[in-house]
Amino acid sequence: MTTDIEELEFFVQPYQFEPSARRVHFNNDSSENDSSSSSDASESEGQLHDVTYWCTCGNCQQMQVPRDRKCCNDCLQCVEKMGQHSCICQHDGFVANCLNPHVLEVSFYEYIEQQGPVGDDEPIHEIYRYIAYRRFTRWIWHVLGKKKRKVIPSCVVNKIRQTFPSSSGTYTGFKYPDDY
Template identity: 40%
Template sequence: MAPSWCKCGRCREMGADIDNKCCGCLPRNCVSTRDEMERLVLDPQVLALGQSFYSDMLARRGQRVENTNKTMRYSAYRNFTLWRHGRLGAGVRRVVPSCCVLSIRARYPSATGTYTGFVPGRFV
């Protein structure tokens, strides 16, 4: 059963209160079930391309990017944020809705079942 703060019906209680966020859509329009979610956030080829681009941006040219589930999840969260919010800038973060986090974790699960959750940006 979905928690009281969930409108879409696909969210679950997360490990920390800050992660308890819904996409805010009606069940038939949940962001986690949209075609764009599959194509832009969950597709392994799109994530691998994004990882390569990100490495180039950080001047890590020539370094091989491991396509582990952990790096795929990280790339998926980054793609989700770019898709839904655009470029945010250094240290600016947005919480990914629970329904979408659960979709990402289902596609790219942790071998240990341990996940980090949202990490607020550092203000420098």
């Protein structure tokens, strides 16, 4: 005799054949005040490319994609951690947690334990760079949940890239889970 669950598998479910909604990025998180959103239609293209227009910490660098153009001062959680510093990259917690290779090495072992081994051809700087992004996200936003993403401020991304550079000099930038 079949169970109710097995019988339900053969019935058409609501919205079963509807396409997935395309994710559009809006900077309107209730937990953040993003007053300098680069998606604002009133901003001219020249202003979007001028770092001084959207960066207030003085350490951001130009990012190729508009959604990556975010300063740490536009992130409420970063501002709360910064204290007297003008940039989150100056915070001792950032340096200790995200730039220290010994801390990242231990996090790498934890990652392997949870996710399984990585390929032998993976460059260590690339691995440490990804782990540093994860550690920064955990430090600032704590637990986001599965397939939840936050744009990391440009100053943080660039400081991590300077510390753990890509051998090819190319970088991916922020991606939503659906972009993979």
